[in-house]
Amino acid sequence: MNSIRKFVLDTNVLVSAMLSAKSKPRQVFDEAQKIGVILMSNDTFIEAEEVLLRPKFDKYITLPQRQIFIEELIQIAQFIEVNEQINECRDPKDNKYLELAVAGEVECIITGDEDLLVLNPFRGIKILTVQEFLELLLKHE
16 A cells, blocks of 8 residues: 655745745655645644735735635645644754644655754654755655
8 A cells, every 4th residue: 555645844934935936845845745744733723824924925926826825725635624632842942843744644744944954863753954955855766
């Protein structure tokens, strides 16, 4: 039985993917969808939406474009119910990514956040940078 590959992308990866169609984070966003599914929890989505709607991004991308990206995210992401509270990250705000990854039994978390990267691997789940994820994909092609 071939199981679906599942990934968690942190908010910064999503923001970068939205801001630049030619960026490496956008490649990760697109590739993760091609080969599997991006998981989100209510907590990770709320954070992503709040950040994506910040006025500081107005000079890079219009509000309607950001709203379209958020709608796209709702359509493509698989929402998972988190069933375990984890308090192992040195930045408590990042525990939601670990909780989502464990609940969703993901292959990896893709992030640029050192607070998460230092935990690699976490309960057998890889925590990779954008670059590491793309290099891993190239190896498996």
